[in-house]
Amino acid sequence: MASQRTEELIKLDLDHIVHPYVAVGQHMGIIFEKAHGVYLVDTEGKEYFDVSSQLMCSNLGHGQKEIADAVSEAIHKTDYTTSFYGFSNPYTIECARLLAEITPGDLNHFFFTSGGSESVDSAIKLARLYWHYKGKDTKYKIVNLYNSYHGETGISTYLTRMGRGAPQMGFGPEPPGYLRIPPYYCYRCMFGAKYPDCDVLCARFLKDVIESEGADSIAAFFAEPIQGSGGVITPPDGWWPMVRKICTDHDVLLITDEVMTGFARTGKMFATEHWNVVPDIMTMAKGITGAYLPLGAVAMNDNIYEALEGNVFWHGVTYTGHPIPSAASVAALNLYKKQKVVDNAARVGAHIRQRLDKEFLPLPCVGLVDGKGMFQAIELVNDKKTKTVIDLDAKTELFKKILQGGVYLRITGALANRMFICPPCTMTIDEADRALDIILPLVAGLKPK
Numbered sequence: 001m002a003s004q005r006t007e008e009l010i011k012l013d014l015d016h017i018v019h020p021y022v023a024v025g026q027h028m029g030i031i032f033e034k035a036h037g038v039y040l041v042d043t044e045g046k047e048y049f050d051v052s053s054q055l056m057c058s059n060l061g062h063g064q065k066e067i068a069d070a071v072s073e074a075i076h077k078t079d080y081t082t083s084f085y086g087f088s089n090p091y092t093i094e095c096a097r098l099l100a101e102i103t104p105g106d107l108n109h110f111f112f113t114s115g116g117s118e119s120v121d122s123a124i125k126l127a128r129l130y131w132h133y134k135g136k137d138t139k140y141k142i143v144n145l146y147n148s149y150h151g152e153t154g155i156s157t158y159l160t161r162m163g164r165g166a167p168q169m170g171f172g173p174e175p176p177g178y179l180r181i182p183p184y185y186c187y188r189c190m191f192g193a194k195y196p197d198c199d200v201l202c203a204r205f206l207k208d209v210i211e212s213e214g215a216d217s218i219a220a221f222f223a224e225p226i227q228g229s230g231g232v233i234t235p236p237d238g239w240w241p242m243v244r245k246i247c248t249d250h251d252v253l254l255i256t257d258e259v260m261t262g263f264a265r266t267g268k269m270f271a272t273e274h275w276n277v278v279p280d281i282m283t284m285a286k287g288i289t290g291a292y293l294p295l296g297a298v299a300m301n302d303n304i305y306e307a308l309e310g311n312v313f314w315h316g317v318t319y320t321g322h323p324i325p326s327a328a329s330v331a332a333l334n335l336y337k338k339q340k341v342v343d344n345a346a347r348v349g350a351h352i353r354q355r356l357d358k359e360f361l362p363l364p365c366v367g368l369v370d371g372k373g374m375f376q377a378i379e380l381v382n383d384k385k386t387k388t389v390i391d392l393d394a395k396t397e398l399f400k401k402i403l404q405g406g407v408y409l410r411i412t413g414a415l416a417n418r419m420f421i422c423p424p425c426t427m428t429i430d431e432a433d434r435a436l437d438i439i440l441p442l443v444a445g446l447k448p449k
């Protein structure tokens with residue numbers, strides 16, 4: 001039985017709050033009140049391992065004092081001042097300088113937003129504006145992948161294609177100019193092909209689409225380096241270099257969405273570093289502040305910046321370059337360096353992966369282990385041969401038991417059957433082992449069908 005306080009809070013929540021991605025009027029029955037390190041604490045005082053870093057965003061773990069202090073200091077000095085019309089503040093300037101140090105290649109210029117979806121919308125408008133200023137207004141179409149998640153705002157909604165059209169259901173028809181190709185999901189290849197015999201058909205298909213549509217009509221190709229909300233799906237090694245080359249050869253901009261994969265998550269600062277690929281534009285958010293405050297950014301390379309220079313960027317949101325999230329980001333970016341978070345994510349991520357391969361993969365209802373660094377998932381199936389997706393009842397039951405056992409994680413993805421093992425990038429091996437020790441017997445208890 002929950003305490004009276006918890007019951008009252010749940011009632012007030014149900015009376016007044018509409019939650020995303022759950023039937024309206026439903027509640028988990030848990031209210032998180034505190035967080036420290038890799039733990040969440042609810043109003044009953046119960047501790048949970050945060051094995052999904054909330055929404056894969058608490059990359060630095062919880063309770064980092066230096067971020068709290070930086071925000072407190074900044075907010076005592078200033079509140080909101082605008083970055084419109086060329087005004088600025090020292091926090092946002094320092095944040096951009098630090099980002100330029102860590103982003104690959106010549107991604108040296110940044111437009112700030114309030115989060116991932118706004119970054120995605122801004123990146124698409126930026127790509128189209130780039131071609132406009134280059135005198136090529138016919139280049140407006142965007143190609144992206146099925147199974148992708150890019151957000152919930154105007155444009156990003158149409159780039160999001162999880163499951164079978166689900167996010168668009170009920171929101172009316174999509175505007176023209178959005179094309180999709182099959183993703184790099186080898187385990188369930190939409191072409192029915194087998195890697196490596198396929199010679200990365202799904203990447204080569206991009207070339208066919210660009211040429212069939214006409215390269216003069218395509219503004220950009222847009223993709224997550226590893227599909228995140230779609231299920232933590234990793235491309236085969238040849239995919240990214242091939243896609244980079246196709247885009248360059250056809251004068252199509254390459255935009256990577258690092259909102260979830262960025263900032264140490266995959267064991268590199270940015271995930272395309274795994275394949276030595278540098279995009280023309282990159283979107284980011286989440287880990288940019290370690291999720292302590294909302295902030296997003298769009299990075300663009302020198303070429304795009306130079307095409308815009310002297311022309312107006314007809315796009316802005318009130319909180320672009322807000323000093324306080326910028327101060328949080330400066331503190332976060334310094335912590336990534338000081339606490340060697342990328343190295344930790346690579347090292348502890350490799351340990352987690354080893355255990356997933358050795359102890360989870362042989363279990364009867366685990367079809368696949370996928371991911372990199374602290375971005376891992378296990379695919380839950382009824383049967384390894386037929387690969388049928390685990391039953392909803394079994395999945396819900398498993399999720400509840402794991403939560404009762406003291407682990408918060410997500411079982412989601414395009415087919416809603418991937419268990420995400422994506423803890424804060426600061427987690428230690430000992431903490432990872434203790435969390436996995438809770439999960440393992442519960443996954444082992446799943447019965448094949």
Ligand SMILES: Cc1ncc(COP(=O)(O)O)c(C=O)c1O
Nearest residue numbers: 115116117149150151257259260
């Ligand atoms: C790859 C990717 N892009 C964009 C978004 C949208 O970000 P936000 O929820 O901050 O708007 C997300 C959110 O999970 C994401 O994973």
